[in-house]
Amino acid sequence: MVTAKALVLPELNAPFQLVDVELDSLRPDEVLVELKATSICATDPAVQRGKIPLDFPVVLGHEGAGIVKEIGTAVSGLSVGDHVVLSYNSCGKCRHCQKRNNFRCVEIMKRNFGGKREDGTQTLNWNGKPVSSCFFGQSSFCNPAVVQANSCVKVDSSLDLAVVCSLGCGIQTGAGSVFNVVKPVEGDIRSLGIFGLGAVGCAAVMAAKIISQDKPKVLSQIIAVDTNEGRLKLATDLGATHTINPEKEDVKARLSEITRQEGLDAAVDCSGVLSVINTMIESIGAGGIAVTIGNPGNDSKASVPILPFIAGAKTYSACHQGNADSKSFIPHLASLYLQGRLPIDCLQKLYKAENINEAIADMKSGSVIKPVLLWT
Ligand SMILES: [Zn+2]
Ligand SMILES: [Zn+2]
Incomplete structure (x- = not known):
């Protein structure tokens, strides 16, 4: 069993806690990702204060970026060592997904806010008990993380993952x-x-x-x-x-x-x-x-x-999600960043992952626009 560090929200309105968790084994359509950075989006604190209902305890995080460490048996298009930005999840099978309009997926709410896998199980346990997970198919306030393959967007390995992690939700939107x-x-x-x-x-x-x-x-x-x-x-x-x-x-x-x-x-x-x-x-x-x-x-x-x-x-x-096909749109945004035309780094401030509560307080006060948690 793989252990991981996770920023768990134990209950409504509680602060995040950095704890050890146990990861479940990979399903065929899942990927193990070593996170390098996860930025915070308004939807994370919205769950913390109950604006978006999810069962507690829960592991949130939906703007992760990292390196693929292991892939499930049914995953195609990804290899160990690939650099990935994690974005929203979709079924990949419905008529909208088939046309690469995944943002209209008929299972969009279940796949991103359902708090569990399709088979009803969780990707991680805390103190031997399952925790709500699969947030946006990633729950990337956890390192390493079990991620749904449809949430993974392969990006060029020369990109700074601490910058491009923010492309996963807010910037894309x-x-x-x-x-x-x-x-x-x-x-x-x-x-x-x-x-x-x-x-x-x-x-x-x-x-x-x-x-x-x-x-x-x-x-x-x-x-x-x-x-x-x-x-x-x-x-x-x-x-x-x-x-x-x-x-x-x-x-x-x-x-x-x-x-x-x-x-x-x-x-x-x-x-x-x-x-x-x-x-x-x-x-x-x-x-x-x-x-x-x-x-x-x-x-x-x-x-x-x-x-x-x-x-x-x-x-x-x-x-x-900006009506975007993240698989093509995120690499496009990354190239605009490299050209100096999408200077998202000027919105960011870096924090150690364990300082998430300080990062969220700074975002709420308006002093920081886009906090980024580093998993070092
Ligand atoms: Zn978001
Ligand atoms: Zn779909």
């Missing part, structure tokens, strides 16, 4: 919302509003800048909205052409002024705050698209004014 959902085409989309400047929103700003550089006349207005002045300054450095602080300015009035009363051509909400989502929806102009990323709560309902949406042929959309 923010960049994908712009590249894959807004999908600006020549001349059609001039203005893009980005609401909320966590890692997801900052990645959306980076993606928007890339598109504005590659496609003339597209996204000439990249408007970042947040209450944190430091993050507005960062957004400007990353490519935002305008910033709005809702604590100092009326957001709708300012957006109307910037867009010359036309409204936004596109917007993405990365805050997950219902009032902000509704402001975004109301700020969309004719032919525009508003995209929801963050979930303000499982019972939340956004308000779409139907007649203006009919009259303006507007779209209100949601997206999941």
